[in-house]
Amino acid sequence: MSSAISPTPAPLALYVHWPFCVSKxxxxDFNSHVRESVDQAAWQKALLADLAHExxxxxxxxxxxxxxxxxxPSLMPPATVAAILNAAERHxxxxxxxxITLEANPSSVEAARFADLAAAGVNRASLGVQALDDEALHFLGRAHGVDExxxxxxxxxxxxxxxxxDLIYARPGQPLPDWEAELSRAIGYGTEHLSLYQLTIEPGTRFHTEAAAGRLTIPDGDAAADLFEATRQRTAAAGLPAYETSxxxxxxxxxxHNLTYWRYGDYVGVGPGAHGRREGVATVRRKKPENWMAAxxxxxxxxxxEETLDPVTRATEALVMGLRLREGVDLTRITALAGGREMVNHATLDTMSRQGLIRLEGNRLIVTEAGALLLDAVLREVVVTDGVPG
Known part of the structure; x- marks a missing residue:
């Protein structure tokens, strides 16, 4: 007698948002909040309930x-992290x-918790170092210094x-040689992964207010492009090539975990402001901690x-996210997500291919190194939405 072989369940990622910071x-522009005190028992209970619902x-x-x-999240009690992990494994x-990754500030207080967080089950840490220069750290509002x-x-x-x-570059007045020296120093610490972000001025932030008043100016497009190119070259030469834009x-x-996002896999998000994508349904949690807790x-x-996404929206999201990756996207999958609809402008694609900005390898569309410098423009021209590019 033969028995059917159960299919392997599709992989799933889980995002847990802890909204509290010591300072902003x-x-x-992330969903972060400063509170004098946090009821840790209540927060653990609420996160476990949100998790159980998903x-x-x-x-x-x-x-x-x-x-x-x-x-x-390195401010979370390790017992809460352990409780969430135990519940996730049970579910x-x-x-x-x-x-299992946890973001952490590189302060001595939080570093003292690292061993307990590892014992709870965390096996990957992402540290918000942000700069290897004390003056820059002060400018960025960070509470730690370089030595710490x-x-x-x-x-x-x-x-x-x-x-x-993480490091933030393209800071005001940052010369290219200074960034190259800082990046070389960062590479020398031997981590397997670096997240390197250009400073952007986001609405609603204090930097946005400063920039609007003319008190803050970040490098212009040409200078930022030079910094970006140097970053890609130095990391590649050191054996840490860019696999995504930053x-x-x-x-x-x-x-x-982040590859799940960029490859448009399913993920669930719990905690204030967390987003999720589960089998074509988009979920958004309430942002303000108190409102989320009450809900x-x-x-x-x-x-x-909670919204069921139409096929074109799903395909557009998958295309825009996937083109951030060095591996690109499979256009066959994009067309399938779109219900058979064409999602790329082939006339523009041909032009940009001749310009060396994108290339097709079989059915896989890939943004080149030159195109990565102009990614937003490439996406506007190549991606078709509502029957038109952009």
């Missing part, structure tokens, strides 16, 4: 990655070799199996909006 950085909505899956983001089960950050990095490297850290890793050390108490979850 002037460049930050598990009920999307059963019979297996988690391949979990990401604690914020805010500053879904863990794939072999699951990646490097001590925290050393602690993380001794505790977690995998470590990444993310660099040794081959095999890419962030599996969980009232409804058993913190969802503010």
């Amino acid at each position: 950085c002037p460049y930050c 598990a009920e909505a999307l059963p019979d899956r297996r988690l391949t990655s979990i990401f604690f983001g914020g805010g500053t 879904w089960g863990f794939a072999e070799g699951i990646e 950050a490097l001590r925290a990095l050393q602690t993380a490297q001794g505790v977690f199996g995998r470590v990444s850290f 993310n660099h890793a040794r081959p095999g050390a890419e962030s599996r 969980v108490d009232r409804n058993g979850h913190g969802i503010e909006a």
Whole structure:
């Protein structure tokens, strides 16, 4: 007698948002909040309830990655992290070799928790170093100094199996040679992954107010392009090539969780302001911590909006996200997501291909190194929405 072989469940990622920070950085537009005190027991209970709701909505899956983001999730009690991980494993089960990342500030206070966070199950840390210059750290509103950050990095490297850290460049008045020296120093610390972001002025931030008043000017387009090109060249030469617009890793050390986003896989998001995509349904949680908490108490979850996405929206999201990746996107999959509709402007594609900005390898569309400098413009011209490019 033969028996049917059960199909392998499609992989699933989990994002957990911890919204609290010690202070608000002037460049930050993330959903982060400063509170004098946090009822840790109430927050653990609410996060577990929000998690249980998602598990009920999307059963019979297996988690391949979990990401604690914020805010500053290294401020979470390790017992809360452990409780969430235990519940997640109970609800879904863990794939072999699951990646469990937690964002952390590189302060001595938070570094003291690293061993307990690792014991709770975290196996990858992402440190918000942001600069290797004390004056720049002060400008960016960071509470740590360079020496403290490097001590925290050393602690993380001794505790977690995998470590990444962030730097922000294209800061006001930052010369190219200074950034190249800072980047070389960062590479020398031997982490498997670096996230390198150009400073952008986001609406609603203190930097936006400063820029509008003429008190803050970031490098212009040409200078920023020089910094971007130098970043790609130096990381590639060091064996940490860009696998996404701002993310660099040794081959095999890419962030599996973030790859789920960029490859348009399913992920669930719990906690204030968290977004999710589960089988074509978009979920958004309430942003303000108190409103999210009240919603969980009232409804058993913190969802503010839940929407079934139409095929063209899904295909557009997958195309825009996927073209950030060095590997590009499979146009056959994009067309399937769109219900058979064509999602790229082939006339523009041919022109940009001749210009060396994009290329087709079989059915895979890839933005070149030259095109990565102009990614927003490439996307506007190539992606078809509502029957027109852009």
